[in-house]
Amino acid sequence: MTDSASLETAIEVVNLSKQYRRGPLANDNVSLRVAPGELFSLLGPNGAGKTTLVRQVTGELMPSGGEVRVFGIDVIKRPREARQLLGIVPQEAGLFGRLTLQQHLTYFGRIRGLSGQVLRSRVQELIRELNLEEHRHKEAMDLSGGLKRKLLVGIAMLGQPRAVILDEPTTGLDPLSRREVWDLIRRCQHQGAAVLLTTHYMEEAEHLSERVGIMSQGRLVDMGTVEELHARIGNRYKLTYTLSGSGYPNERTTIYGRTTDELHVRIAELGLEEYDIAKTNLEDIYLELTRRPLTSEVGDDALVS
Numbered sequence: 598m599t600d601s602a603s604l605e606t607a608i609e610v611v612n613l614s615k616q617y618r619r620g621p622l623a624n625d626n627v628s629l630r631v632a633p634g635e636l637f638s639l640l641g642p643n644g645a646g647k648t649t650l651v652r653q654v655t656g657e658l659m660p661s662g663g664e665v666r667v668f669g670i671d672v673i674k675r676p677r678e679a680r681q682l683l684g685i686v687p688q689e690a691g692l693f694g695r696l697t698l699q700q701h702l703t704y705f706g707r708i709r710g711l712s713g714q715v716l717r718s719r720v721q722e723l724i725r726e727l728n729l730e731e732h733r734h735k736e737a738m739d740l741s742g743g744l745k746r747k748l749l750v751g752i753a754m755l756g757q758p759r760a761v762i763l764d765e766p767t768t769g770l771d772p773l774s775r776r777e778v779w780d781l782i783r784r785c786q787h788q789g790a791a792v793l794l795t796t797h798y799m800e801e802a803e804h805l806s807e808r809v810g811i812m813s814q815g816r817l818v819d820m821g822t823v824e825e826l827h828a829r830i831g832n833r834y835k836l837t838y839t840l841s842g843s844g845y846p847n848e849r850t851t852i853y854g855r856t857t858d859e860l861h862v863r864i865a866e867l868g869l870e871e872y873d874i875a876k877t878n879l880e881d882i883y884l885e886l887t888r889r890p891l892t893s894e895v896g897d898d899a900l901v902s
Contacts, residue, residue: 610627695736765795
């Protein structure tokens with residue numbers, strides 16, 4: 598992200614809340630900013646409030662309070678104008694069952710204002726970058742869930758949007774396909790687009806993000822670079838080991854500590870011979886900041902259809 602880009606805000610969320618009628622407070626006073634050329638990840642399990650938040654950013658869902666702006670455009674008051682600047686991959690989206698993969702890209706490219714050789718070149722470029730050549734003539738009804746996700750990513754990138762909203766874009770993808778999508782997201786970002794991505798994959802957030810926001814129960818608990826988040830928690834390291842034998846459950850155990858010296862004291866006390874010491878990762882940070890396992894939350898995202 599360049600210094601000049603950082604002076605402009607691409608996506609701005611201010612004190613955003615969403616209270617469902619006869620339902621939960623899905624988002625609770627959330628504020629964040631994403632600059633052009635920045636990739637910001639919202640990390641949290643299903644039900645943490647990520648999908649509700651991005652649906653409000655895209656104008657699909659009306660907030661109960663707060664403001665959302667895309668390059669200064671008020672999303673609540675001018676949703677169509679704001680959406681013209683966005684490429685969007687929703688968590689769930691329907692495709693046209695009888696249209697082929699290539700026909701989908703061509704159709705949505707025309708909606709984005711592309712035509713002629715420019716459109717044909719862009720469609721072929723995305724098919725190649727997402728490794729979809731052998732599937733280009735398959736109808737959407739015959740595509741696997743993973744291929745449908747890749748197609749949705751391609752559709753979002755068609756018009757080279759100024760900002761991209763990606764809600765769990767790699768769910769259901771195999772490791773190779775996930776990397777291909779990561780590469781495309783990175784190229785989009787390096788061309789100056791702001792990227793707001795939701796994920797519950799630790800590796801994805803660490804690999805892609807300049808900054809990470811940690812969500813739990815509708816609240817943005819903390820945000821910063823991975824190193825900044827590490828610096829704000831007490832436990833910087835973890836000791837993992839297995840005690841086996843009579844009276845032990847033979848289960849993997851993890852102990853956290855502020856320093857490696859602290860963990861070596863525990864190793865001596867336990868008489869361990871086999872163990873691993875590592876820096877805490879984003880999942881460990883999430884656990885310390887929220888006191889909740891990253892896979893445990895269910896709630897508002899499941900309620901949103």
